[in-house]
Amino acid sequence: MNRHFVLVASFGLSLACGAGTTLSRADEGMWLVSNPPRETLKSKYNFEPTEEWLKHMQRSVVRVGMGGTGSIVSPDGLVMTNNHVGLSAISKLSTKEKNLMKDGFYAPTREQELKCPDTEIRVLWDTQDVTDRVNGAAKPGMSAAEAGAAKRKVMSQIEKECQDAPNMRCQVVTLYQGAKYHVYRYRVFNDVRLVFSPEEIVGSFGGDTDNFEFPRYSLDMTFFRLYEDGKPYKPEHYLNWSASGAAENEPVFVFGHPGRTRRLYTVDHLKFLRDVDLPERMNRYWRNEIKLQGFAGRNAENARIAQRDMRSVSNGRKVYTGLLAGLEDPRLMGVKQSEESELRSFIDRDSEHGREWADAFTEIANAEKAYRDFYVERQTIEAVANGSGLLSRAFDIVQLAEELPKPSTDRLREYSDPSLPSLYLRLYSTEPLPEALEIEKLTQALGLLAERLGGDHPLVVKAFAGKSARARAEECVNGTTLKDPAARRALVEGGAGAIKASNDPMLVLAAVFDPRSRELRKLYEDKVESVERDAYAKIAAARFARSGESMYPDATGSLRMSFGIVQGVPRDNTPAFTDIAGLFARAAERKGEAEFTLPAKWYAAKDKLDLKTPYNFIADCDIIGGNSGSPTVNAKGEVVGLIFDGNVYSLTGDVIYDGESGRSVSVDSRGIIEALRKVYDAGTLADELTHK
Amino acid sequence: MNRHFVLVASFGLSLACGAGTTLSRADEGMWLVSNPPRETLKSKYNFEPTEEWLKHMQRSVVRVGMGGTGSIVSPDGLVMTNNHVGLSAISKLSTKEKNLMKDGFYAPTREQELKCPDTEIRVLWDTQDVTDRVNGAAKPGMSAAEAGAAKRKVMSQIEKECQDAPNMRCQVVTLYQGAKYHVYRYRVFNDVRLVFSPEEIVGSFGGDTDNFEFPRYSLDMTFFRLYEDGKPYKPEHYLNWSASGAAENEPVFVFGHPGRTRRLYTVDHLKFLRDVDLPERMNRYWRNEIKLQGFAGRNAENARIAQRDMRSVSNGRKVYTGLLAGLEDPRLMGVKQSEESELRSFIDRDSEHGREWADAFTEIANAEKAYRDFYVERQTIEAVANGSGLLSRAFDIVQLAEELPKPSTDRLREYSDPSLPSLYLRLYSTEPLPEALEIEKLTQALGLLAERLGGDHPLVVKAFAGKSARARAEECVNGTTLKDPAARRALVEGGAGAIKASNDPMLVLAAVFDPRSRELRKLYEDKVESVERDAYAKIAAARFARSGESMYPDATGSLRMSFGIVQGVPRDNTPAFTDIAGLFARAAERKGEAEFTLPAKWYAAKDKLDLKTPYNFIADCDIIGGNSGSPTVNAKGEVVGLIFDGNVYSLTGDVIYDGESGRSVSVDSRGIIEALRKVYDAGTLADELTHK
Helix, strand or coil, X not given: CCCCCCCCCCHHHHCCCXXXXXXXXXXXXXXXXXXXXXXXXXXXHCCCCCHHHHHHHHHHEEXXXXXXXXXXXXXXXXEEECHHHHHHHHHHHCCCCCCHHHHCEECCXXXXXXXXXXXXXXXXEEEEECHHHHHHCCCCCCCHHHHHHHHHHHHHHHHHHHCCCCCEEEEEEEEHHHCEEEEEXXXXXXXXXXXXXXXHHHHCCCHHHHCCCCCCCCCCCEEEEEEECCEECCCCCCCCECCCCXXXXXXXXXXXXXXXXXXXXXXXXXXXXXXXXXXXXXXXXXXXXXXXXXXXXXXXHHHHHHHHHHHHHHHHHHHHHHHHHHHHCHHHHHHHHHHHHHHXXXXXXXXXXXXXXXXXXXXXXXXXHHHHHHHHHHHHHHHHHCCCHHXXXXXXXXXXXXXXXXXXXXXXXXXXXXXXXXXXXHHCCCCCCCHHHHHHHHHHHHHHHHHHHCCCCHHHXXXXXXXXXXXXXXHHHHHCCCCCHHHHHHHHHHHHHHHHHCCCHHHHHHXXXXXXXXXXXXXXXXXXXXXXXXXXXXXXXXXXXXXXXXXXXXXXXXXXXXXXXXXXXXXXXXXXXXXXXXXXXXHHHCCCCHHHCCCHHHHHHCCCCCCXXXXXXXXXXXXXXXXXXXXXXXXXXXEXXXXXXXXXXXXXXXXXXXXXXXXXXXXXXXXXXXXHHHCCCCHHHHHHHHCC | CCCCCCCCCCHHHHCCCCCCCCCCCCCCCCEECCCCCHHHHHHHHCCCCCHHHHHHHHHHEEEECCCEEEEECCCCCEEEECHHHHHHHHHHCCCCCCCHHHHCXXXXXXXXXXXXXXXXXXXXXXXXXXXXXHHHCCCCCCCHHHHHHHHHHHHHHHHHHHCCCCCXXXXXXXXXXXXXXXXXXXXXXXXXXXXXXXXXXXXXXXXXXXXXXXXXXXXXXXXXEEEECCEEXXXXXXXXXXXXXXXXXXXXXXXXXCCCCCCCCCHHHHHHHHHHHHHHHHHHHHHHHHHHHHHHHCCHHHHHHHHHHHHHHHHHHHHHHHHHHHHHCHHHHHHHHHHHHHHHHHHHCCCCCHHHHHHHHHXXXXXXXXXXXXXXXXXXXXXXXXXXXXXXXXHHHHHHHHHCCCCHHHCCHHHCHHHHHHHHHHHCCCCCCCHHHHHHHHHHHHHHHHHHHCCCCHHHHHHHCCCCHHHXXXXXXXXCCCCCHHHHHHHHHHHHHHHHHCCCHHHHHHHHHHHHHHHHHHHHHHHHHHHHHHHHHHHHHHHHHHHCCCCCCCCCCCCEEEEEEECCEHHHCECCEEEHHHHHHHHHHCCCCHHHCCCHHHHHHCCCCCCCCEEEEEECCCCCCCCCCCEEECCCCCEEEEEEEECHHHHHCCCCCCCCCCCEEEEEHHHHHHHHHHCCCCHHHHHHHHXX
């Protein structure tokens, strides 16, 4: 099998006929649960989701931390997600002596389950449209910047009012880049316990080489359990397990929290991504990855402590490589251009709003032009201020000192009262911050600052304080008290005065960045974000006027439903399924390579395993980063798979859906049960999943 | 032993007392053989090199290709250089079946020696000062740009006149950034045969991890033999082998061709390096390295064909990482600033030339400011046009079509008549250009073009021709005839008409870059280079006026002499020597890692080997890239070592010499003989070296 890594998406082919005639194509879309594509589902799959079915799915799906998805899969609050989503929690339970990431974990009884520090899981309880109230904050005569500030303030106000119980958390979500605002109310769980995790090597089998590839052989799963009042949570809604799994060509559904797409961006805005944002971002990824490799290569302990960063960086690098290659492909931009031209023709024919809608495109182009002038400085300072675990905590503390004395609704939004519990969870986390890695990352961050801003930039001069980057990093890491979570808590609880009086070297360093960071943020909010929101609201109005409101908004981390069918990729003759036999074959093919090395227990179990059991599969569901850990369900809402990746053709999904070749990749529900029962001796867990 | 990779040079310490009082410190300097530091050598080492000694050394040292050094070490024309310098030749003698890089090679008899295709070795025969003639070309009233062009023309004229025999090659060398011009006449050897090479893993033992580190354990050597008229060359001058090797604290000398230093740059010019040139260069290195890793990771054959590129990229990345970290260290720039301030004080006191000299600093600052406007575009286009083996050959051919019809002295200098033989050697080289690697590198190059210039830049639009980068690369690589050296030759011999008429896709692609490349080159030559040369000539005059002419010019690839003493690094307690026992210990310490895996024959020979034999050593000689393969000799001119690297503290050597901790790293002459006799069964070669 030719496993050539091809960064050529197929939108040129798939869209040749359909481009522009309608906004969504094939099984496209990350749909609001409150506004599913009823017509398409009915006409194409003869499926009509009831309100009950939708609510059941909504309350069965969870958000894990801020970047992943999971689902409740038993009446006793069992949560299924990916191994790579759970890794942050698992790493906090691991020590040098007992490395759960490496060795895996299983608690056959409730008593053996491990409570995860600083882990938060949320269920979306209900939502409400607050568009009118948010827009109403902008009064006639206000500039875009003033209107933006007024809206941000009312959004904080709405969040505060909505928060009616200690275990509820509210968030105003911006949809269609600013055309709609919804307030989301989440039920929050903080007592989360680890039930099962395979060895990381099994979860991420194939490593960076196979990441975003298919055929694929990863058991990328982890199980947690939600607790309430010290007892397993008894949910009203949870997913059942499919007895038969998914079949080729069967319609399936994915519910989850896709993080961000930018499909409604104008062409000028996409060009900003292509020419300014992504090249700058890629440089940081390449730089980080090479430097981390050098650090990890020095010895085995460095390799261990750098592993999570390495994985995160190589994953991001691959994501953005695919996206950038797509944006650089003239065919993709051609499709976007003709879609936009069609919309503009419609706009030009509208005598009432045409002028205003057309101007919106110019306003966005001008905003991006304005952003170019300070983009590198802003992004660099944000990347540097968050460049090491200690510095990023110090930066939060320094910002808190400025923000806490203000009324909640006047603060930077992430420091408003409703946001504080999650912030404190991160800030006081017991996550290990190994000194060697902190020094390395801080050295790298200071170097980045000098490289991007120039050695004579006032912030560089202040941050280096007359020393080399490494000497300064050593001084700050060795001298700070912030390594101790209790010290961080004491500082914050001491209030603004205590923080400002501290001469902790890490706080002193963080304080270097705070004023300029604020200035640039205000510049961004006033000159870019507010203008964009205003203009995109107008463009969305034009789209609604043309196609009605049955369109999906770009992903924003809010709950979405995707759909599609289980199928291979015709252009590559890629099959829809892999099986456990293929896993052993792939391990044999790449023998000797660390990321393809199966643990001995797999070989010990080989004779018992049904090697024909489906292991991973693909479907043309429209997903993106943040969907990791999403359940793949059939029309009955039963679990048939567990999303963990997209294929290489899906990498342009941030800006365009490739229905011909782009695929979501799931662990097969049958592979999960087979492995639990026969490799991991976890029959009790398998029974709980299948309700036996 | 703590092998922490520290990018903290020690200039801050070493220069605290001596900064600025004199230009050269400790054992600093890459001296012209025609102007050695006689006083220092006499006072410090009681050594007075005679003209005869200097001429003997000059004619015994060779330049290998354009980027390395070697030395003649037997009366039968045996040449010693590094394995990593010889690798280009060795790779051309290797096939998939018989991989001499991997397996090593030894020819016990003359008949078994292998003739290296397209390999050129030169001996510097004599030199002549032509400063007056070059400067005389600039007439009063000419602009800097006009004067620069006139000087370049007379330089080509001088080279042409000097070239008095087919085996002689002449080159005008610019010294002190433009204060002096010398013409160098080289005797050229094209019949070069491979005699001995160890396995690459032994030559580069420790790979990227140990590169630029000490303690070190590399047998980085290769032996060639020069032939003339089909017989071994009988040189008048060759080096003898030291019977006893070097001792700690013994003075030693290094002769070689250091490629480039920029120590005489003004502070403004150094800031251009720090803030513009190096960050841009590093981005290309990181990008290339990550992309090559992805390509090489796909399968074993990819890993094999990408190996040389990977090595070259990781080496360059490490070099520039060290240099950039140094430049970003405020202490280094502080030293440079105070040196410059002292010079400026001297200048301010000179009533005759002070004004003119002082203006020179402003002229350079302005030139660098002007360069900022087109630096990225120029560097990107040059990097892209040379981004793959095939495209770079196509680019040469396209440029030749423009240049050949012009009189030789009017051409771009690298296409003048005296330059053509070396150009044709490269152009018609039989070096393999594997298609998979070519497609990968061309895809990367096109992506770089789009990333740095933006997707709407006219060159990007033309180069992509409506396709994705990968599709376009496949089209050009699959469709070109240039893979065949004979086709390249036929095209060039067909002349400008044939080249311009060709519709070979690779030539068509190369032609996209030619016009803009010429425009930017002219802009650079007129607005930057000519101004710099003129201004640096003035600054050099100021330096000469202050300190006399006993200073060394920055390295330019011309022959130089360095000196120093064999000594460890006090700040790290690093010893001066390693031994063969240490090699085995290091291999054991990093067991299982590919780059630390000794071949079986070393273990088979272990009992026979004297494990206390010195293997590598360091000295504070001032060297830089291009010195690779240089002989390290004692005061009698006898070989005691073979330069192959600098330590990590030497990485700032491009701009400043770190006498306290910077070290040159040599293979010990005793280690060479011990390995040849006992591991490689190459007693005949060892006898020839030691004249037994």
